[in-house]
Structure formats: C-alpha cells, structure tokens
Amino acid sequence: MIGFSYSETTSPLLLSVPWLYISLKSIKIYPGYRRYEIMKHIAVIGNRAVTSPDFSLNDLPGSAGRIDILCRCVNSAFLLSHGIRKDVILYLILRGAGDPPKIITLDGRYLKHLNPDERSTGALLKIALKKGLGLKDGEMQRSTPGITVRRGDLRDLIKDGNFDPVIYLHEASGDIRKMREAIKEWLEKTPLFVLGDHIGVSREDEEFLDELDAIRVSLGPRSLHADHCITILLNEIDRIELDYA
Ligand SMILES: C[S@@+](CC[C@H](N)C(=O)[O-])C[C@H]1O[C@@H](n2cnc3c(N)ncnc32)[C@H](O)[C@@H]1O
Numbered sequence: 001m002i003g004f005s006y007s008e009t010t011s012p013l014l015l016s017v018p019w020l021y022i023s024l025k026s027i028k029i030y031p032g033y034r035r036y037e038i039m040k041h042i043a044v045i046g047n048r049a050v051t052s053p054d055f056s057l058n059d060l061p062g063s064a065g066r067i068d069i070l071c072r073c074v075n076s077a078f079l080l081s082h083g084i085r086k087d088v089i090l091y092l093i094l095r096g097a098g099d100p101p102k103i104i105t106l107d108g109r110y111l112k113h114l115n116p117d118e119r120s121t122g123a124l125l126k127i128a129l130k131k132g133l134g135l136k137d138g139e140m141q142r143s144t145p146g147i148t149v150r151r152g153d154l155r156d157l158i159k160d161g162n163f164d165p166v167i168y169l170h171e172a173s174g175d176i177r178k179m180r181e182a183i184k185e186w187l188e189k190t191p192l193f194v195l196g197d198h199i200g201v202s203r204e205d206e207e208f209l210d211e212l213d214a215i216r217v218s219l220g221p222r223s224l225h226a227d228h229c230i231t232i233l234l235n236e237i238d239r240i241e242l243d244y245a
Pocket residue numbers: 168169170171172194195196197198199200201217218219220221222223224225226229
C-alpha cells in the first residue's frame with residue numbers, strides 16, 4: 001500500500017519541464033491507492049421494503065415498508081463530504097408488498113444524481129422499482145446511471161456473486177477492531193458484508209448464512225441502525241486501507 005502525494009515529491013528537475021509537471025500533477029495517487037481497485041460489496045435486507053413503485057415520497061417510513069432505512073443506507077454507503085465512494089457496490093434486498101423479491105444494485109463507479117436527502121434517494125429507488133415491474137427470474141433491468149434492478153433475493157445474490165468471504169454483521173460477535181489482518185486478507189478477495197434493517201436478520205437468513213460459513217463480525221457493543229453500521233464499517237476499512245492507525 002505505497003502511494004504518494006505528488007506535491008511532496010516534486011523535484012527541481014520536474015519543475016524545469018512544465019508540461020511534465022502539469023501532466024504528473026493531474027494524476028492523483030493517494031496513500032492506500034488500492035482502495036479504488038478493491039470493491040466493497042454490502043447487502044442490506046429490507047424485510048418489508050415495498051417492491052412496487054406506488055409509494056409516496058412524502059411518507060417513506062409509513063407507506064413504503066421502511067424504505068427510508070434503505071435510503072439512509074444508500075447515503076451512508078456512498079456519500080463522502082465531497083464526493084462519492086466509487087469502491088462500493090450496495091445491494092438492497094426488498095421483500096415487501098408489490099412484486100417481491102427484488103434486488104436493487106447501486107454501483108459507486110457509475111452512480112449519478114445521488115444527493116444527501118432521503119427523498120431524492122427514494123425517488124431513485126422508485127424509478128428502479130418501476131423499471132423492475134414484471135421482471136422474470138434472473139432478468140435484470142438498468143435504471144438511472146449506476147442503478148440496476150433484478151428479481152431475486154439474498155440467496156440469488158450470493159449464488160451468482162462469487163463472493164468470498166461472506167461476512168454477517170452481527171452485534172454479539174468478534175470485534176472488527178481485532179480483525180485487522182483478517183480484513184486485509186478479505187479485501188484482497190471479494191468480500192460481501194450482509195446486514196439487516198430495523199427487523200434484523202431472520203432466523204432463516206441466519207441459517208442460510210451459517211450454511212455458507214459466513215463470518216460474524218461485530219462493530220461495537222451496542223445494536224446500531226443499519227445506516228450507522230455502514231458508516232462505521234467503511235470507516236474501519238478506510239483506517240486499514242489508508243494506514244490510519
Ligand atoms: C437496527 S439493527 C437490527 C435490530 C433488530 N431489532 C434485531 O434485533 O436484530 C440492523 C442490523 O444492523 C446490524 N448491526 C447492528 N448493530 C450492530 C453491531 N453492533 N455490530 C454488527 N452489526 C450490527 C445487524 O446486521 C442488524 O441486523
């Protein structure tokens with residue numbers, strides 16, 4: 001994980017060749033540059049999140065099966081103070097009324113039109129659900145940039161995704177801060193982090209995750225909101241990837 005900030009390494013030789021100086025200056029190489037190569041995959045289970053686009057943007061918590069929670073997860077997964085995390089792919093698994101189950105995938109490399117307010121994120125999900133109406137098993141439909149929708153559930157996602165390892169975020173488990181070396185290894189592969197919404201992860205899902213030998217990881221001693229879990233998880237990964245002790 002070696003990288004450098006250009007300004008710290010500018011040599012007099014380079015300064016004497018202005019075109020080379022300018023072109024090198026435009027290349028941004030950060031400490032921990034690998035973060036832009038390694039995608040972090042996160043799946044949130046929306047146990048009751050609606051799968052029909054007929055919900056009101058004015059009542060995301062009420063009429064839409066707590067789709068507001070998923071909207072906040074989207075914002076936590078991608079929004080930095082001044083930019084978007086391009087190394088995250090978020091899978092929203094929606095199982096609520098309408099046309100279940102659906103997976104809405106948001107890919108940070110291509111996402112556009114993402115704003116910090118829940119309402120506008122809700123509008124993006126609404127468009128995706130509209131595009132996804134009537135999809136058959138295995139069919140996928142593009143929505144707005146960086147967003148696709150398919151029919152499927154957690155099992156389909158994991159079956160098709162080739163993830164390794166699968167990590168189940170679970171309160172009463174091993175502390176993420178004691179897993180630094182393991183996390184470095186996982187990041188060399190294709191890790192998928194799975195978490196629940198306000199209802200949590202059902203017994204059935206837990207059994208499925210156990211069958212897969214999913215690794216359980218705790219983010220701290222208290223039960224947290226799903227969106228906060230994503231913020232903390234990505235912060236822990238930032239610390240490892242950017243060598244921030
Ligand atoms: C709001 S919590 C679920 C609460 C739900 N009432 C329950 O008892 O499972 C949402 C999800 O975030 C994850 N989570 C919450 N706190 C966590 C923690 N301290 N460590 C790891 N994951 C956590 C779990 O996956 C959980 O299903």
